[in-house]
Amino acid sequence: MSFWNVEPARSPSAKLLAGAALTDIVLILVFAxxxxxxxxxxxxxxxxxLTAWPFLAGAAAGWLATRAWRHPLSLRRAGLGVWLGSVVGGMLLRAITGQTVVLPFIIVALLSLGLLLLGYRLLLAGIRRRRSV
Known part of the structure; x- marks a missing residue:
């Protein structure tokens, strides 16, 4: 196989993509x-x-910014962007709409959403690694 004749990476299945997006949505609703x-x-x-919508919108922005649909379960390629998008976007939208944004809440959201949105991706990566061994 030559350098130029590289096969494109397979895109994730629609089922995997929908599952990852739905999991992100459900976990943000759980947080709220x-x-x-x-x-x-x-x-x-x-x-x-009412509590969740700003974080859901921020997560959607994170999905778009990172093109998370390409690697929806990747911690680095999707998880970090979705997590930070949900927190930063969520806090900005809360501030714009007159909802409470105080430092303790920002810290709790950062930690909680990080645990949830990154945690399941880490867990699945560990399971996949153990199965491949």
Missing amino acids: AIGRDAHQRGDVVSGVL
Whole structure:
């Protein structure tokens, strides 16, 4: 095989892509639900959606910026961008819309969303590595 005759990398299946995107969405909703529960706020469904939407929009921006659909489970190629996009974008949108943005909340969001959005990717990478050995 010559240098110029390189086969293109296979793109992830639609099922894998949808699974990764859905997992990111569900984990951001879990983050919002836990936060609302910790602060004993009512309006469960609408409240969670109100809390989550800025982070979901930020995660979507992270997906676009990193082209996460190419490697949706990659920690470096997708995970970091989705995580930082959700936190930075989420906080910017919260500030623009008059929602609370204080340093302790930023730190909690950074750590919690990092654990969730990077954690499952790390876990899956470890499982894949163990299976390939």
